[in-house]
Amino acid sequence: xxxxxxxxxxxxxxxxxxxxxxxxxxxxxxxxxxxxxxxxxxxxxxxxxxxxxxxxxxxxxxxxxxxxxxxxxxxxxxxxxxxxxxxxxxxxxxxxxxxxxxxxxxxxxxxxxxxxxxxxxxxxxxxxxxxxxxxxxxxxxxxxxxxxxxxxxxxxxxxxxxxxxxxxxxxxxxxxxxxxxxxxxxxxxxxxxxxxxxxxxxxxxxxxxxxxxxxxxxxxxxxxxxxxxxxxxxxxxxxxxxxxxxxxxxxxxxxxxxxxxxxxxxxxxxxxxxxxxxxxxxxxxxxxxxxxxxxxxxxxxxxxxxxxxxxxxxxxxxxxxxxxxxxxxxxxxxxxxxxxxxxxxxxxxxxxxxxxxxxxxxxxxxxxxxxxxxxxxxxxxxxxxxxxxxxxxxxxxxxxxxxxxxxxxxxxxxxxxxxxxxxxxxxxxxxxxxxxxxxxxxxxxxxxxxxxxxxxxxxxxxxxxxxxxxxxxxxxxxxxxxxxxxxxxxxxxxxxxxxxxxxxxxxxxxxxxxxxxxxxxxxx
Numbered sequence: 001x002x003x004x005x006x007x008x009x010x011x012x013x014x015x016x017x018x019x020x021x022x023x024x025x026x027x028x029x030x031x032x033x034x035x036x037x038x039x040x041x042x043x044x045x046x047x048x049x050x051x052x053x054x055x056x057x058x059x060x061x062x063x064x065x066x067x068x069x070x071x072x073x074x075x076x077x078x079x080x081x082x083x084x085x086x087x088x089x090x091x092x093x094x095x096x097x098x099x100x101x102x103x104x105x106x107x108x109x110x111x112x113x114x115x116x117x118x119x120x121x122x123x124x125x126x127x128x129x130x131x132x133x134x135x136x137x138x139x140x141x142x143x144x145x146x147x148x149x150x151x152x153x154x155x156x157x158x159x160x161x162x163x164x165x166x167x168x169x170x171x172x173x174x175x176x177x178x179x180x181x182x183x184x185x186x187x188x189x190x191x192x193x194x195x196x197x198x199x200x201x202x203x204x205x206x207x208x209x210x211x212x213x214x215x216x217x218x219x220x221x222x223x224x225x226x227x228x229x230x231x232x233x234x235x236x237x238x239x240x241x242x243x244x245x246x247x248x249x250x251x252x253x254x255x256x257x258x259x260x261x262x263x264x265x266x267x268x269x270x271x272x273x274x275x276x277x278x279x280x281x282x283x284x285x286x287x288x289x290x291x292x293x294x295x296x297x298x299x300x301x302x303x304x305x306x307x308x309x310x311x312x313x314x315x316x317x318x319x320x321x322x323x324x325x326x327x328x329x330x331x332x333x334x335x336x337x338x339x340x341x342x343x344x345x346x347x348x349x350x351x352x353x354x355x356x357x358x359x360x361x362x363x364x365x366x367x368x369x370x371x372x373x374x375x376x377x378x379x380x381x382x383x384x385x386x387x388x389x390x391x392x393x394x395x396x397x398x399x400x401x402x403x404x405x406x407x408x409x410x411x412x413x414x415x416x417x418x419x420x421x422x423x424x425x426x427x428x429x430x431x432x433x434x435x436x437x438x439x440x441x442x443x444x445x446x447x448x449x450x451x452x453x454x455x456x457x458x459x460x461x462x463x464x465x466x467x468x469x470x471x472x473x474x475x476x477x478x479x480x481x482x483x484x485x486x487x488x489x490x491x492x493x494x495x496x497x498x499x500x501x502x503x504x505x506x507x508x509x510x511x512x513x514x515x516x517x518x519x520x521x522x523x524x
Contacts, residue, residue: 059220059223059224059307062103062223063195066104066195066213066215067177067195069097069213070177070195070196070197070211070213071177071197073109073197073211074175074197074198074199074211076093077199077201077202077209077211078199078200078202079202080202080203081093082109082209084109084111084115084117087117087128087130087143088148088149090109090117090119091119091126091128091145091148091149092148092149094107094109094117094119095119095126095145095148097213098119098120098121099121103215103219103220103222103223104213104214104215105120105185105188105190105192105214105215105216105219106118106119106120106185106187106188106213106214107119107211107212107213107214108163108168108194108196108210108211108212108213108214109209109210109211109212110131110163110164110169110209110210110212111201111207111208111209111210112164112171112207112208112210113133113207114131114132114133114138114162114163114164115130115131115132115133115163116129116130116131116163117129117130118130118131118187120187120188120214122144125144125145125146125152126144126145126146126148127142127143127144127145127187128142128143128145129141129142129187130143131159131161131163133162137158137159137160138158138159138160138161138162139156139157139158139159140156140157140158140159140161141154141155141156141157142154142155142156142157161186163210166186166194167180167181167183167194168180168194168195168196168210168212169196169210169212170196170198170210171198171208171210172197172198173198173200175197175198175199176197177195177196177197178195178196178197178198179193179194179195179305180193180194180195180196181193181239182217182239185214185216188216190216190217190218191216191217192214192215192216192217192218192219192220193214193215193217193220193305194212194213194214194215195212195213195215196210196211196212196213197210197211197212198210198211220237221237224236224237224307234260234263234264234309234310234311235307235308235309236264236307236308236309236310237305237306237307237308238264238268238295238305238306238307238308239305245261245264245265245268262286263286263291263310264308264310266284266286267282267284267291267293267308267310268295268308270282270284270293271293271295271308276295278295278296278297279294279295279296280294281293281294282294282295289312289313289314290312290313290314291310291311291312291313292310292311292312292313293308293309293310293311294308294309295307295308296308362463362465362474363465363466363467365474366417366465366467366472366474367467369415369417369474370417370420370424370426371424373424374422374500375499375500376411376412376414376497376498376499376500377408377412377413377414377415377497378414378415378417378500379401379404379408379414379415379416379417379500379502380417380420380421380422380424381400381401381404381416381417381418381419381420382418382419382420382421382422382427382431383397383418383419383429383431383432384397384398384401384418384429384432384434384440384443384444384473385397385398385432385443386431386432386433388431391431398447399451399486399488401416401418401475402447402448402451402452402486403486403493403495403502403504404416404495404502405448405452405460405475405477406452406484406485406486406493406494406495406502407495407496407497407502407503408477408479408497409452409456409459409477409478409479409480409484410479410480410483410484410494410495410496410497410513411479411496411497412479412497413476413477413478413479414477414497415474415475415476415477416473416474416475416477417472417473417474417475418472418473418475419470419471419472419473420472426467426468426470426472427470428470428471428472429470429471429472429473430470437464437471440464440471440473441462441464444462444473444475445457445462448460450487451486451487451488452484452485452486452487453484453487456480456484459477459478459479459480460475460476460477461475461476461477462474462475462476463475463476483510483514494510496513
């Protein structure tokens, strides 16, 4: 027979547990406050680096595209495809270069005799300038074209212009791409930079070509300014050699522009004094505010131009404050509700009730990850195998998310969401056109077994969720604790997570990373 707990004993037990709950809440608050004060500096720096990494992504993609085009033209030239005597043939090759890439100001092709072909798009027609060297100076032939084969007008002009004396004219025999500093273009007078590449002329000794692509500073600024209103901080470009600074968002008022330039000059001076560190947080004061900034080279292995970001520490931590207090409030409410429920059960029954383990709804977790955004442990991909630009299946799409899985295994683990675009919008898997969900899951498992290895399947958990009437794949990856490679044909590639990106390491970098990150007992 169950005997009720005496009232005095129940009250004493209730009071003891109430005091324990109050003490627990106080300790919880103090621990959160201590943790916040200890890590807020690191969190602000991490948030600044994420802003810099995201901003650099678009610019670096653009400049990588420029380098790819230069490499293509160099290969044309080395194979004898380019004929300097056939202007129409050059038009057919180079008009599309500008037409398909609106941010290119013009292209140039010259040889070491002083001959040059130059083309730019002028509103609705093309303008070419063919420069032929003469005994004194040169003759430039200007031609306006409606189409590559159809000219509208043409005229000649004597000039002292010599392409061999321009900043972009360099003969680098190993095929490397050369980037100029900031200078004024000959035809438009606009300031900008030029990327160029050279090669030896086929079957002609001591003769070579140089091909260049002009990019105006205004066009770079437009690229930086894209969607700037949704970003925090000040994005800017700096030419360290010439000490010229270009903010992405120019203030309308003159006083605001002066203040921005003064602030960025302080950051750049502090950065130079620290010997130009790459992606290290620079702390400096402006007025009554504490600011953070960092810089990194715009083009890898070259430091002519650097892209930077600066933001007030208070602004960077504003979101952290909101998140911190929201999480703390939730903790306190849950702890208080749980404690009161426990006290009620003890008061009522004189004992502890049984409780079920709390399970988080997968769809709730999905939306929490989307709200968190991409970072070191979260990645979004739109499709499993379909290139949305072409509408066709592509191995490059599959390798893109497989790289993330490998990077998570080699780092601290993470979650990959497929069916969510870069903005966090759920797009679903309809574009992949799988027969059914089982076929989709089987395709993923086969790709992981083929390109990563069946022995690593235990580190991957795949879930197919439905939200907003659209399917999303949630791939949870845990750290493998040993090197994991992505197999592409006969090659093996090693990736790790760096901020929101999966970074490929060279063999020497991989060895250093493994030695530093594996436990000591596994290295012996």
